[in-house]
Every structure is written in C-alpha cells, then in structure tokens.
Amino acid sequence: MLSNTCKYALRALIYLGKFSTDDKRIGIKKISEDLGLSSPFLGKILQNMVKQKLLVSTKGPNGGFSLAKKSSEISLWEIVTKVDGEEFFTNCLISLEPCKSHDPSKPLCPVHAQYEVLRGQIRSFYKETNLELISKDIDKYEDLVKL
Structure with a gap:
C-alpha cells in the first residue's frame, strides 16, 4: 500500500502537471482547496518534492509551485520512490519484508510466484505512466475525475 503522504504527493503533482506552466505557478492555498487537503501537511509534501527536484517553488505574491521538468518526464515511479521508497515494489505480500532479504534456507511465501x-x-x-498521460486521460473524463 502507498502511504497517504505518497497518495497526496501523486494527487498534487498530477494537479500541477495539469494546471501549472513554466510561467504560471500555483499557490499552496489554491492547491489545498482544490484537492481538499490540509494546507500545512500539503506544504511539507510539496517542499519535499522541491528538495527531490520534482517541483520548483517561488515565494511572493505571484509565487507558488510548478513542475521542475516536463510532465512527460515525471513518471509515477519517480514520485512513489522519492516519497515511499521502493518498498511498495519489493515487499512480500504476506511477510511485509523485501523478497530480496529472504533467507534462502527457508521456503518462500505461498503467493510469491504469483x-x-x-x-x-x-x-x-x-514506470511507464507519466503525468502527461494522466493529464490527457483526465481531459477525457473531466466530468468524472475529481483530483
């Protein structure tokens, strides 16, 4: 499972991929209102994304956040691994440990192969799904999709 922090980061970056541009940054208040997220919690997440070089931010009256790269260059993989690490992709389904740390003298869990x-x-x-692809899909279902 992805953490709530990771889910919020995904939602925020999808939102910014859809609505921000190089010359149009979006403020934290607008993002938090539109996504229905706590502004202080979202602020911490977005600042972490700035440190991870996925977002850029500027202060001041016209400040806010925007993507640090083209939306086609930011994959869901990159966001998830920068927030939650690779454990989501490597943990065993049953034991909640990475399969790579498995003791070879013991049997694998019953669902490992599947x-x-x-x-x-x-x-x-x-890895293959990027923010640009998601943005295009949102356009198709704009009346159904609520970020």
Missing part, C-alpha cells in the same frame, strides 16, 4: 508476476506488471505501469 505475486512476483503481478508486482512486475505494477512496476511497469508505474
């Missing part, structure tokens, strides 16, 4: 296939598909989805 879950490894699914985990590979999930990993591919996160």
Whole structure:
C-alpha cells in the first residue's frame, strides 16, 4: 500500500502537471482547496518534492509551485520512490519484508510466484505512466475525475 503522504504527493503533482506552466505557478492555498487537503501537511509534501527536484517553488505574491521538468518526464515511479521508497515494489505480500532479504534456507511465501508476476506488471505501469498521460486521460473524463 502507498502511504497517504505518497497518495497526496501523486494527487498534487498530477494537479500541477495539469494546471501549472513554466510561467504560471500555483499557490499552496489554491492547491489545498482544490484537492481538499490540509494546507500545512500539503506544504511539507510539496517542499519535499522541491528538495527531490520534482517541483520548483517561488515565494511572493505571484509565487507558488510548478513542475521542475516536463510532465512527460515525471513518471509515477519517480514520485512513489522519492516519497515511499521502493518498498511498495519489493515487499512480500504476506511477510511485509523485501523478497530480496529472504533467507534462502527457508521456503518462500505461498503467493510469491504469483505475486512476483503481478508486482512486475505494477512496476511497469508505474514506470511507464507519466503525468502527461494522466493529464490527457483526465481531459477525457473531466466530468468524472475529481483530483
């Protein structure tokens, strides 16, 4: 499972990928209102994304946040691994430990083989899906999708 922090980061970056531009930054108040998120908590998340070089921010009356790269260059994988690390993609489904730390003298968990296939598909989805693709999908379903 992704942490709430990671889910909020994903939502915020998808939002910024859709609505911010190089010359238009969006303020924390607007983002938090539109996404229905706590402004202080969202601020910490966005500042972390600035440190991770996924966002840029400026202070002042026209300040705010925007993407540090093109939306086509930011994958869901990059966001998730910078917030939660790679554990989501490597942990065992049952023991909650990374499969790579498995003791080879002990048997693997009963769902390891099946879950490894699914985990590979999930990993591919996160690596191949970028903010630009999501933004285009949102356009198709704008009346249904609420960031």
